[in-house]
Amino acid sequence: MTRRFSYGPSPDAKGKGGSSRTGFRLWAPGQPGVTLQRRDAEPVAMQATAGGWWECEAAAAPGTRYRYALGNGPTVPDPASHAQDGDVDGWSVVVDHHAYRWKHGDWRTHPWPQSVVYELHAGAMGGFRGLVGHLPRLAALGVNTIELMPVNDFAGSRNWGYDGVLPYAPDETYGTPDDLKALVDAAHGHGLAVMLDVVYNHFGPAGNYWHAIAPDFFRKDIRTPWGDAIDFREKPVRDFFIENAIFWLTEYRFDGLRLDAVHAIPDDTFLPELSRRVREACGSRRVYLVLENENNDATLLESAFDAQWNDDAHHCLHVLLTGEKDAYYADYADRPAEHLARSLAEGFVYQGEVSANLGHARGKPSGHLPPSAFVNALQNHDQVGNRAFGDRIHSLAPSDGVRAALLLKLLSPFVPMLFMGDEFFSERPFLFFTGFPSEDLAKAVREGRRKEFAKFAAFADPEKRERIPDPNAPGTFEASRLDLSERDKPAQAEAERFVTDLLRLRARRLAPHLAEARAVGAEALGTQGVRAQWRLGDGSLLTILAQFGDTAIPVQPGPGTLLAESLPGLGAAVAENGIGPRAAIAWLQEPAA
Template sequence: MPSRTWGAIRHDGDWEIRIWAPSARSVSVTIGEHTLPARMDATGYWHARAAAEPGAPYRFRVDDTLIPDPACRLQMGDVHGASVLVDHDAYRWTEAWKGREWPEAVLYELHIGTFTPEGTFAAAAGKLAQLASLGITGIEIMPIGQWSGNRGWGYDGVLPFAPHLAYGRPDDVKQFVERAHSLGMMVILDVVMNHLGPDGAYLHASTPEFFDSDRKNPWGAAIDFSQPAVRSFWIECALSWLEDYHLDGLRLDAVHQIAGPGSDQFFNELGTAVQGLKLGRPLHIILEDERNEPVLREKPGYVANWNDDFHHAVHVALTGEEQDYYESFAVDPIGDLVLALEKGHVEQGQKRKGRAVPRGAPSEHLPPIAFVNSTQTHDQVGNRPFGERLIALADPQALQMVFSLLLVSPYIPMIFMGEERGETAPFLFFADYEGELGQRVREGRAAEFQAIAGLGDAIPDPTSLETFEASRLDWTVTDGSRQWQDLTRTCLEFRTRYVVPLLKSGHRASIARRCGDGSLEAQWTFRDGRLSVALNLGSVGAFSQDDEDAGLRFNAIESDPFAFAAWVR
């Protein structure tokens, strides 16, 4: 497969501009005031070569439809207008970044638009030093590929190669990456390859072959990965972010929806292509796969999967909620947390009360670093009717204990933005669609929660500016925010000093057990030592392990109903 087969790539001062449209009758490219005919090759790609300066606007005309470049690197304005010629080689990098090994990862998920009052990459770069000082080593950015409108989570993008102008231009993204690297932090981008958004996806018109007419997924038309050109589109998108922006990895959204003929081949080709990059730093691909299957993590290039099971066990243990996907975890949440600490996934194909069909497959053979654990994420907070964070739902003492467990246990921890400072502002679902599409979004959201919780029209309007503004972080410094940051810093200092060296030495065995109604202990053995933890969540346990050598202790584990201890031998 050629390294770049889609979009506009500069060669010796000229531009090679390509689109795959095998059933089109004619294609031309308009650059500025000039229109050039494109020619189709035997594989269905149309291409034209032109001389132009970077920054020039261009479009395709496919038959009678004028469209932006589906693989453009930047737009002039919204998703319906002209694309922009971008020369990534013109940026002068100043970094000497060699990356981080995966066992060192402490991830921080953030949404650029609500992370700061300004909602830009430039403003976000100014906050990174605070995160680095706590021991955070990786930033995971929610999707930034351009979508219709200026407000959104990013999962309805239609131009996945192009950073959204609401956040900044390509150089702003690169300067953010350079700042993160200068502070010792990786940058990982969430990318969506399983669907395109509902407004501005001109591939439906130019290239209907991009989609599988026989399948749909929850968001609309399924993508046809049996087509080599489709696989090339997404692989080139991944490589563009890694090469052009010096990113350290990608998080692939909802890979369980990348299905059908060609999907296995796609994952093999993507992993091979990423591994084939020689960029002088480790590259990491994280998955979101709700099937709880280990197959992809057994392939080269894929390092970990988001582990919702850990989150669900913690959430139910702290809140008692049992609706929807929490149902199977409401039977014995402490027991499930024990399973998560010992095996990674809780649901591994076994029959479970509250679940009609078993889910998952055995995964305990995978090392702890093959699981990204969290106590909050954009999904789990933002898909609540009122976007409440866990701090608004749970006992604050219990919450601090499980947050300590998250940061110290040998699984890869991920913090949701603001969690490290006890943020109480909600994170709501928001979008920026108008007219009929905006009405459908409002009605669909209301219907979803009417069915689940009987709330309906009581929920915030996802298309209103107020909903977006309410989701911004509050950076006010308080005694509470200092306490949470001190807790985060203390736990991550312990992790850096003691846990990371063990992870690098190689995992050998894990064991966990319940020690009471709300208590547990766990132990992980590595080649160079052993990590032990003990946790009380509302009751004092009868622990078998001696914690006299505890290197980290919050409250008295032998007497306090809310306590946590960790030690290494």
């Protein structure tokens, strides 16, 4: 029987009498025995093999419900289940991944530097089938890559996805495995690449049975902010996650992965190995590997990974737009324009300097990396949803300032990312939500969430903290759903036209030359403005001026012709009046003939 992955069910062709056979495999060192249970058939004793593995082959057609009975523990779902019936505690389901017939099997995605990413939550946009209906709109908008927040199985009916416990199984509230494949397939038909957010640094607080199956899956000496640290020193543990990355990229044909909070993975060798094995498994096919990494480890971006979410750039812009100085924003509040200029020229702001917020040095030099090594966003799920009331930037800053920031983000050579609703200045919040079935856990999350905000001056009053939405309440999720009827409002329609025009301009004038783009330099203009220049691959010079203060700043226009302006008429007035309040302008100087 052919097996592609170390874990999970492996269906084979029909055996004697026409019955389908499936191989089952579980790493459970220390167990005195493991039994395969099928919902409609007799149990089968699994055989112990080397290295703590248990294996068997049994009649189990696609659709068979199964579980594992541990010799000295409970009956558990398959931790590498490919689908679930009855949430994370229910029956695992045998899936035939060869059954889906791909319509766009010859799809090949665009080079990474040309990417424009749109981050979204599948549940808040209608599940896998509902998302298919959004694809024509997103393609017309001008994004070319959609990034799904984690979709693997979590406890309950609602979740951001970062509390997942079954990394190989799409959550059944979003749809079936074939529904997810149909979404990826349809996206490819619209010319859209699809990335998936994956979590390899922790498991959620409900439905994780690894402690019972194999206690050695976790370290005894380290904990993460979310629980016990995973022991990546064990080869079967490494394989569980590395093969999961390969699984999503091959069985579902995702075009890339974003790895969540890799700074919480306590093993320096794991990420390079993951990258190497993923590239080997995908061969000549282009796939993207992107990190979230608080450590700002530039060495990981030199060859192993394509890019990192650049929180530094976001924080600089947020401080300039809002004046907020709480928590991590304090690290950027002293000289926000200078910090932003460094980010535009070199990528990271913190390249070894001490972060007062963290209390230690952070980062490595990044100026040698191309702009495409950094994903820049004005909003993302973290920066919106981790606010007490899920406030979007449009409700916190003047609209002309937001337009200026969008021009800077969408026309600079970094990989830009929009969060769902950004494109039309959605007024809907995006809140932190869960749907845990356990009331005790729901209470702990609710109280923990409110306690978390006690350190903020605005929530020092306990009564104010009580008004923070309950994550587990159904209304919290409902309030976070994207509402496309907002697009009919005049201000929202104008915002979407603005974003669409910028993305079309980027695709036509800049995208073909971004792979070789390099920064020429950047400088602060006063305390709230920046001027930055990049040399593109065809030799042209891109200049962007942006400022977020209330008064004009004297400055000379950039060389070349006007490319874009955040409000009409700004470019014409620069020579005489400088750059006006809350404004951004871009020029492009074509190479000499």
